[in-house]
Amino acid sequence: MNDFNDWGPATLGIRAAEPRTEEREHSAAVHLTSSFVYSSAAQAAAVFAGEEPGNVYSRFTNPTVRAFEQRLAAMEGGDSCVATASGMSAILAMAMALLKAGDHILASRTLFGSTINLFNNVLGKFGVDITYVDPSDLPAWGSALRPNTRLLFVETPNNPLTEITDIRALADIAHGAGALLCVDNCFLSPVLQQPLKLGADLVVHSATKYLDGQGRCVGGAVVGDAQRVGKDVFGFLRTAGPSMSPFNAWVFLKGLETLSLRMYAHCASAQTLAEWLCGQPGIERVFYPGLQDHPQHVLAKRQQKAFGGIVSFQVAGGREAAWRVIDAVKMISITANLGDTRTTITHPATTTHGRISPEARRLAGITEGLIRVAVGLEDIADIQADLARGLSA
Ligand SMILES: Cc1ncc(COP(=O)(O)O)c(C=O)c1O
Numbered sequence: 001m002n003d004f005n006d007w008g009p010a011t012l013g014i015r016a017a018e019p020r021t022e023e024r025e026h027s028a029a030v031h032l033t034s035s036f037v038y039s040s041a042a043q044a045a046a047v048f049a050g051e052e053p054g055n056v057y058s059r060f061t062n063p064t065v066r067a068f069e070q071r072l073a074a075m076e077g078g079d080s081c082v083a084t085a086s087g088m089s090a091i092l093a094m095a096m097a098l099l100k101a102g103d104h105i106l107a108s109r110t111l112f113g114s115t116i117n118l119f120n121n122v123l124g125k126f127g128v129d130i131t132y133v134d135p136s137d138l139p140a141w142g143s144a145l146r147p148n149t150r151l152l153f154v155e156t157p158n159n160p161l162t163e164i165t166d167i168r169a170l171a172d173i174a175h176g177a178g179a180l181l182c183v184d185n186c187f188l189s190p191v192l193q194q195p196l197k198l199g200a201d202l203v204v205h206s207a208t209k210y211l212d213g214q215g216r217c218v219g220g221a222v223v224g225d226a227q228r229v230g231k232d233v234f235g236f237l238r239t240a241g242p243s244m245s246p247f248n249a250w251v252f253l254k255g256l257e258t259l260s261l262r263m264y265a266h267c268a269s270a271q272t273l274a275e276w277l278c279g280q281p282g283i284e285r286v287f288y289p290g291l292q293d294h295p296q297h298v299l300a301k302r303q304q305k306a307f308g309g310i311v312s313f314q315v316a317g318g319r320e321a322a323w324r325v326i327d328a329v330k331m332i333s334i335t336a337n338l339g340d341t342r343t344t345i346t347h348p349a350t351t352t353h354g355r356i357s358p359e360a361r362r363l364a365g366i367t368e369g370l371i372r373v374a375v376g377l378e379d380i381a382d383i384q385a386d387l388a389r390g391l392s393a
Pocket of ligand 1 (some may be wrong): 086087088089094112114115155159184185187205206207208218220
């Protein structure tokens with residue numbers, strides 16, 4: 001077939017693993033079926049035994065889900081991908097497949113709040129230890145390693161402060177200690193960053209975000225090598241069942257077709273918005289990797305193809321002032337999701353990061369005056385006008 005390695009990210013998103021049935025449809029079909037039928041008992045036995053290729057049951061495999069998995073694997077540069085019911089179940093499946101009681105996770109302290117809860121309250125219950133470190137302080141990662149450290153986990157850029165971690169350097173730290181590095185690549189997508197090519201072992205996604213791109217479906221994925229992902233994570237998924245629905249896989253497959261175009265459009269508007277916010281009244285600080293004064297601007301330029309669609313800013317006056325800005329918007333959606341065509345605004349301290357302790361929030365730099373905007377694809381002038389209302393109030 002096609003040699004995926006020769007294609008750029010836009011072509012891969014459109015053409016990699018194009019599924020086609022004998023009906024010769026041009027746009028992918030959706031296979032909404034829970035099970036599959038056989039011409040004889042002998043054929044059923046052969047497929048169940050893995051002696052003949054074929055699908056058994058959609059908890060394990062499904063043609064539409066497989067097309068999404070193969071396309072995302074090609075875009076990330078991984079051998080295998082396992083699609084899951086949500087981004088959180090991707091992280092859960094990865095951890096359940098690769099860790100055991102007594103193992104230690106070393107993680108960035110600025111992870112998505114549910115990821116921290118999953119590590120502390122779910123994995124912690126089964127005897128996995130977790131330590132959190134400053135994501136951009138590489139020596140801190142090195143000195144927090146333990147003999148039983150099995151996994152390093154990071155989001156870069158992180159949510160909501162857009163701090164960047166050097167993936168190549170962190171992979172070296174992980175591998176030097178015999179551990180794996182897993183990167184949550186949800187903020188940039190494979191169009192703007194391919195962690196596996198920088199040395200990471202595993203990538204997790206919330207497909208709910210940019211891979212869908214229009215805020216329709218919840219889903220996730222784990223990408224990596226054929227053993228850990230293709231066998232171990234897949235083995236957990238087929239037994240435990242946090243599988244992606246075929247309909248959602250079809251939506252994500254269509255989302256990948258426009259991913260490259262959308263990501264660069266999100267980035268262009270986010271850059272304009274970040275620069276504009278720097279000159280607005282009542283703003284103490286703007287967090288965007290594309291700004292020269294971002295602490296990891298140079299690293300972001302080297303590691304990423306562009307700076308992403310998330311802009312956060314801190315207003316003077318704490319929670320009251322932040323809520324006033326949020327409550328003044330008329331077009332922008334007040335919601336915690338991101339990666340949508342529609343711009344969204346949220347107050348991290350009381351939403352996405354509301355369930356972690358005040359101390360963990362303080363250490364992560366999530367103040368009461370912080371607002372996160374996930375810049376959508378509306379005209380930038382309209383986004384600015386909507387925010388200006390609250391900022392001048
Ligand atoms: C960085 C990051 N990782 C993982 C997740 C979890 O994804 P999902 O909501 O699809 O379970 C989110 C969701 O907001 C996220 O922002």
